[in-house]
Amino acid sequence: MELTRLVFGLLVAVLLPTSLDVLxxxxxxxxxxxxxxxxxxxxxxLDGAEAALVWAAAVLTGMLLLPTSGRLTLRFPIRRWTRKLHDRSVLSSYLRPVTAHRSLAMVSGVxxxxxxxxxxxxxxxxxxxLWxxxxLGLVLSGFLLAVFVGNLVVARVVRPYFNVLPEQGGGASLLHLGTQLGWIERALVFTFIATGQPAAAALAIAVKSLVRLPEVREQAEGTFSQYVMxxxxxxxxxxxxxxxxxRIALGLPAL
Incomplete structure (x- = not known):
């Protein structure tokens, strides 16, 4: 179990920032x-020098996997911060609508x-x-892999279909909606499978299919239905x- 926790945790640490636009x-x-x-x-x-080496390798790999603008950035935006301090609208900038990363920070604080x-x-x-x-570490890493890192796999598979959607009236709005629905779907399915309730997972999949059914009917002859399926x-x-x-790593039956 320790080895599985280590592998899953390192995958999350390295791939999670590349799977979320906000990061x-x-x-x-x-x-x-x-x-x-x-x-x-x-x-x-792990302990000692071995732990330090594995941690450093994971951090370096995560840095290198980010887009070019985010690789090994060593400059602090001091000038931008000082300009904001002197800006009269600095208070209003902190009263913007709550975004995903702010929601996560609020939940963590609570x-x-x-x-x-x-x-x-x-x-x-x-x-x-708890640390x-x-x-707990294995389940948490598995959840993050399924919900967020899994989006990288889905995006790679549906890319040929999505590239055609703008020509048929689709586009970024469809991708945004599909991403959010995918998060919810994978969170529910993973939770039900991990807790040994495959029937409930099937129900969650059916509900998600019903949500997108009207869109599929409207564009049944195009690429959109293939993209959704x-x-x-x-x-x-x-x-x-x-x-x-x-479940297997925890020593439980697969289903």
């Missing part, structure tokens, strides 16, 4: 996520506050115990495969 356009946030999650995957499993309130002075020991919990099947295979892999 691809923010190199320092991407590097921070890679370094933090690599540490979470490596140090509870969870940390809840842990502190619930466990009181014993919260550091509880946090360390060293191989089962191929994307759904690929997304399903990724989520089910990740769920089964996690």
């Amino acid at each position: 691809r356009t923010r190199p320092w946030a991407a590097h921070a996520i890679t370094g933090s999650y690599a540490a979470y995957a490596v140090f509870p499993v 969870l940390l506050l809840a842990v502190g309130v619930f466990y009181g002075s014993a919260w550091p020991q509880k946090v360390v115990a 060293r919990d191989d089962k 191929v994307g759904t099947m690929t997304s399903l295979i990724v989520a089910v495969g990740a769920g089964i892999a996690v």
Whole structure:
């Protein structure tokens, strides 16, 4: 289980920043996520110089996999920060609508506050115990691989179909909607498969198919229906495969 946790965790640390637009356009946030999650995957499993070398290799690989604008960026945007401090509209810039990464930060803050309130002075020991919990680390990494990193696999498979969609009235809006629906679909399917409820996973797939059925009917003669079917099947295979892999690593039956 420790080896599987290490492998899954390193895959998440390296590939997660490349699978989310919000991280691809923010190199320092991407590097921070890679370094933090690599540490979470490596140090509870390995010790000493071996752990440090594996962590450094994961961080370097994550940096190199980012787009060119995000590779090994060593300059701090001091001038941009100082201009914002002198800008009269600086307050309004912090009152923008809540985005995905801000929502994640808010949820993380609330969870940390809840842990502190619930466990009181014993919260550091509880946090360390959770950090060293191989089962939790394996399930969390499997979930992130299925939901977010899995989007890289789906995007690669449906690319030939998506390239034709702009000619048939599709485009970026379809890709954005498909990405979000794919996140929800893979999250539900992975959760149900990992908890041993394949029937519930089938229900989640059926619900998602019903959501997109009107769009498929409208463009039944074009490439869009193929794009939806191929994307759904690929997304399903990724989520089910990740769920089964996690169950096997935990010593449970595949289904």
